Amino acid sequence: MEDMLFYDRLQFAFTITFHYIFPQLTMGLSLMIVYFKWKYLRNKIEKYNNAAKFFMKIFAVNFTMGVVTGIPMEFQFGTNWAKFSELTGGIIGQTLAMEGMFSFFLESSFLALFIFGEKLMGQKLHFLTGLFVFIGSWASGWFILATNAWMQHPVGHEVLENGKFVLDNFSELFTNPWLIPAFLHNQMASVVTSAFVVASIGAFYILRNKQTEYGKLFLKTGVVFGLISSLLVAFPTGDWNAKNVAKYQPGTFAAMEGIFETEHAGAEIVLIGQPNMLEKKLDNKIAVPNILSFLTYQDWDRQIAGMDQFEAEELPDNIPALYYSYHIMVGLGTIFIGVMFVALFFLWRKKLFTMKPLLWTIMFLVPFPYIANITGWYTAELGRQPYLVYGLLKTSDGISPTVSSGNTLFTLLGFVALYMLLGLLFLVLVGKTINEGPKHQTH
Amino acid sequence: MELFWYIAIAIVLAIFFVLDGYDFGAGIVHLFFAKEEKDKEVITKSAGLFWDSNEVWLVAAGGMLFMAFPTFYASVFSGFYLPLIIVLWLIVFRAIGLEFRGQFKYQMWKDIWDKSFGVSSLLLALFFGIALGNIVRGVNLGIVDNGIAAHEGHYFFLPLWDSSFSPLTEHPGVVDWFTVLIGIISVVTLTIHGANWVILKTSASINNKLKGVIFKLNIALAVLTVLSLIVWQNVNPNALDNFADKPYLLVFPVVYLTGLVGLFFIKKIKKDSHAFLCSTLLILGGITSTLASLFPVILPSVNDVHEHLTIYNTSASEYGLSVALTWGILGFILIVVYMIIQKRLTSGKIDNMDYGH
Numbered sequence: 192m193e194d195m196l197f198y199d200r201l202q203f204a205f206t207i208t209f210h211y212i213f214p215q216l217t218m219g220l221s222l223m224i225v226y227f228k229w230k231y232l233r234n235k236i237e238k239y240n241n242a243a244k245f246f247m248k249i250f251a252v253n254f255t256m257g258v259v260t261g262i263p264m265e266f267q268f269g270t271n272w273a274k275f276s277e278l279t280g281g282i283i284g285q286t287l288a289m290e291g292m293f294s295f296f297l298e299s300s301f302l303a304l305f306i307f308g309e310k311l312m313g314q315k316l317h318f319l320t321g322l323f324v325f326i327g328s329w330a331s332g333w334f335i336l337a338t339n340a341w342m343q344h345p346v347g348h349e350v351l352e353n354g355k356f357v358l359d360n361f362s363e364l365f366t367n368p369w370l371i372p373a374f375l376h377n378q379m380a381s382v383v384t385s386a387f388v389v390a391s392i393g394a395f396y397i398l399r400n401k402q403t404e405y406g407k408l409f410l411k412t413g414v415v416f417g418l419i420s421s422l423l424v425a426f427p428t429g430d431w432n433a434k435n436v437a438k439y440q441p442g443t444f445a446a447m448e449g450i451f452e453t454e455h456a457g458a459e460i461v462l463i464g465q466p467n468m469l470e471k472k473l474d475n476k477i478a479v480p481n482i483l484s485f486l487t488y489q490d491w492d493r494q495i496a497g498m499d500q501f502e503a504e505e506l507p508d509n510i511p512a513l514y515y516s517y518h519i520m521v522g523l524g525t526i527f528i529g530v531m532f533v534a535l536f537f538l539w540r541k542k543l544f545t546m547k548p549l550l551w552t553i554m555f556l557v558p559f560p561y562i563a564n565i566t567g568w569y570t571a572e573l574g575r576q577p578y579l580v581y582g583l584l585k586t587s588d589g590i591s592p593t594v595s596s597g598n599t600l601f602t603l604l605g606f607v608a609l610y611m612l613l614g615l616l617f618l619v620l621v622g623k624t625i626n627e628g629p630k631h632q633t634h
Numbered sequence: 635m636e637l638f639w640y641i642a643i644a645i646v647l648a649i650f651f652v653l654d655g656y657d658f659g660a661g662i663v664h665l666f667f668a669k670e671e672k673d674k675e676v677i678t679k680s681a682g683l684f685w686d687s688n689e690v691w692l693v694a695a696g697g698m699l700f701m702a703f704p705t706f707y708a709s710v711f712s713g714f715y716l717p718l719i720i721v722l723w724l725i726v727f728r729a730i731g732l733e734f735r736g737q738f739k740y741q742m743w744k745d746i747w748d749k750s751f752g753v754s755s756l757l758l759a760l761f762f763g764i765a766l767g768n769i770v771r772g773v774n775l776g777i778v779d780n781g782i783a784a785h786e787g788h789y790f791f792l793p794l795w796d797s798s799f800s801p802l803t804e805h806p807g808v809v810d811w812f813t814v815l816i817g818i819i820s821v822v823t824l825t826i827h828g829a830n831w832v833i834l835k836t837s838a839s840i841n842n843k844l845k846g847v848i849f850k851l852n853i854a855l856a857v858l859t860v861l862s863l864i865v866w867q868n869v870n871p872n873a874l875d876n877f878a879d880k881p882y883l884l885v886f887p888v889v890y891l892t893g894l895v896g897l898f899f900i901k902k903i904k905k906d907s908h909a910f911l912c913s914t915l916l917i918l919g920g921i922t923s924t925l926a927s928l929f930p931v932i933l934p935s936v937n938d939v940h941e942h943l944t945i946y947n948t949s950a951s952e953y954g955l956s957v958a959l960t961w962g963i964l965g966f967i968l969i970v971v972y973m974i975i976q977k978r979l980t981s982g983k984i985d986n987m988d989y990g991h
Contacts, residue, residue, distance in 0.1 A: 252733075255686065255729065255733055258686055258689070258729070259725065259726045259729045259730070260726075261693075262689070262692070262693060262696075262722060262725060263719075263722045265693060265696050265697065265700075266696070266711060266718060266719075266722060268700065268707075268711075269700070269707045269708055269710070269711020269712060269718075270711045270712055270715050270718055270719065271712070271715075273708035273709070273711060273712035273789070274708065276700065276704055276707055276708040276711070277704050277705050277707075277708035277709075277788075278704075279704075280700050280701065280703075280704020280705075280707060280708065280950060281701075281704055281950035281951050281954045282954070283700075284697070284700040284701030284702070284704055284707075284950065284954075285701050285954065285957070285958060287697050287700055287701070288694075288697035288698050288700060288701040288958065288962075289697075289961060289965070290697065291690070291693045291694040291696070291697035291698075292694055292697065292698075292961075292962070292965035292966075292968075292969065293961075293965055293968070295690055295693055295694075296687075296690050296694070296965075296968070296969050296972055297968070297972065299686055299687050299690050300687055300972035300973070300975070300976050301972075303683070303686075303687060303976060304975070304976065304979060307683075307979065307980070308979055311979060357950075357951040357953070357954070358950075358951060358953055358954040358957065359953060361954075361957040591708075591712035591715070591789075592712075592785055592786070592789050593712055593713065593777065593785055593789050593790060593791035594712050594715045594791060595791075598715055598716060601716075602715075602716070602719040605719070605723060609723055609726060613726065613730065616730060616734060620734070620737060623737065
């Protein structure tokens with residue numbers, strides 16, 4: 192039994208991690224494509240139109256990958272988490288079906304139109320199709336987050352005697368206090384990823400001294416979007432989310448912040464340290480006193496419950512992983528703000544395009560927003576443990592009762608092999624597109 | 635309300651098989667009949683331009699099934715665990731075959747992805763047929779052994795095959811001689827459908843030859859259809875009772891027969907779209923007839939301990955189903971609008987359309 196849960200979780204974690212490489216780029220990138228296209232409509236400078244089309248090409252590759260790795264996510268609810276699907280399908284089935292119907296259709300139909308239909312439709316309609324792709328991809332994020340918000344903070348339902356969750360107020364699914372902060376935080380984070388990708392491609396073009404005109408445009412746009420979005424990720428959206436965790440999942444909050452013992456007065460904020468689960472303390476800790484209480488409650492001396500205040504089974508089951516995920520996310524987010532701030536400063540002083548060390552830094556930073564996004568999701572998901580539906584349904588009670596661990600391991604190995612191949616092909620293809628650059632496609 | 639959602643999902647599934655069916659079929663045609671590079675390229679294109687918007691219907695069907703019949707979703711997806719995951723892998727291989735083929739000009743590169751596209755299309759057509767066969771045959775709900783159930787009555791697990799390969803054993807596997815027969819019917823049907831699509835949408839040099847192929851396959855299909863009906867009676871003696879009780883359901887087999895008969899005149903049919911319509915009827919009729927024969931059952935039980943899964947004992951709450959009706963209608967209208975826009979933009983032959991480079 193224990194094995195089954197372990198492999199089901201491992202497979203879901205692996206496939207969702209790989210999947211989320213793609214939507215986080217497409218959601219943010221669609222916004223930037225709309226921006227480029229809009230600029231072109233305003234100033235009629237061909238460069239902006241080519242930029243929009245170039246990034247839509249990269250968008251399309253990512254979208255395809257998102258689709259082929261996304262279908263397994265929907266399937267796995269049924270294949271590996273049958274009990275969870277049976278018990279909660281009446282609720283999360285709503286939001287997931289709406290995602291398929293409203294956003295996925297919108298996104299895929301208009302993506303095809305954007306790519307093939309520029310000549311047929313004229314510029315204004317072409318802009319509109321781009322806008323619909325953007326709306327579709329963000330709507331998709333909205334419905335997925337609504338699903339997750341219900342799992343984090345269940346509302347609008349009733350639990351029957353046989354354990355089934357039955358919907359009794361549809362609109363509460365979308366007015367869930369967890370949803371809007373989580374959605375905005377997630378969307379801003381995906382803009383960070385796309386801004387870094389755009390800026391990084393720009394830095395690459397400038398550094399290799401080819402298509403530098405596009406290089407400068409991408410870098411400039413990437414840096415402006417990057418600074419604004421990394422600021423918004425931290426404040427107010429990140430702050431808002433942390434307050435929600437403190438309010439609705441206090442045990443999780445203590446675990447992710449690494450507070451083992453409750454302090455008499457204000458709680459310190461941990462910057463660095465390793466959770467030592469044997470002695471229930473943080474090793475090699477560097478912390479600043481009272482800051483956490485201030486950030487959470489705007490009160491320097493407010494007491495915050497540590498992990499010692501909770502029963503062991505109420506706390507997340509992998510505290511070190513949760514703690515690291517959270518701290519990696521926050522640490523990287525802080526670095527992003529710093530780098531983008533410096534870059535914007537030199538852009539304003541008109542020195543950015545010749546500052547090689549900074550250009551190299553921006554170029555090589557590109558994997559890190561991906562890591563920050565994914566560790567952010569790990570924080571949410573590990574933080575909810577040991578529950579699937581917080582406080583109501585244990586993760587161990589959600590797995591498929593008849594699928595043995597041997598079968599799950601078999602499919603997990605298959606997914607690993609297949610996704611490695613997919614990842615390789617993806618890199619080759621995106622590398623080729625970037626190498627050719629936007630000029631290549633102006634016929 | 636259950637009935638409404640059952641019909642809605644059946645429609646979405648049928649649309650999926652008609653739409654994605656032609657690109658599966660195009661893959662099979664590509665695998666067996668396309669020899670020249672130019673033909674291979676246009677056939678790939680005739681599937682490549684559309685596969686992703688077609689597969690969206692699968693996602694929609696999955697989502698609706700999850701929402702309206704969560705118990706059925708949980709039961710079937712975990713019970714057919716291995717075949718479903720293998721189907722997922724095949725979908726991935728097909729997609730990358732289509733998307734990557736045109737990226738490099740090397741012959742070896744193209745050959746790899748041609749095979750990936752063709753073989754996975756063939757296997758998918760086979761597997762979807764086998765899946766339908768499994769639904770018709772039924773499964774050992776609750777994994778009952780000697781009258782004792784190991785699980786709740788809506789859970790089961792099927793291995794890929796049982797060493798007897800017989801649909802009549804106590805623990806049937808996914809693959810047995812009955813389900814394979816349905817699988818072959820599915821392959822033949824989709825090959826016909828795909829060939830019609832290729833003829834309709836491209837100017838491939840093999841188009842004339844394909845009409846001959848369709849004619850021959852259609853004869854095979856007629857024989858297989860009769861054979862499957864006989865075998866079906868053998869596997870489940872009550873298989874056709876529904877049609878006797880409710881004769882109006884016979885409209886579905888009639889749709890199937892119309893398509894089948896129509897395709898015998900493939901060489902005389904002037905308009906390619908009419909031939910495509912015939913194979914569309916074939917698929918619509920085939921699926922709806924199968925579902926109608928089972929209704930209201932959606933997964934029969936082969937043991938006496940547990941009752942069949944029906945649309946009534948697997949559905950979500952009444953409130954949930956009615957709320958979903960409101961947004962479902964809105965969503966459906968939107969989808970039809972998208973489809974119309976897209977089809978208008980890609981009407982006619984697609985030979986000169988830009989794709990994949």
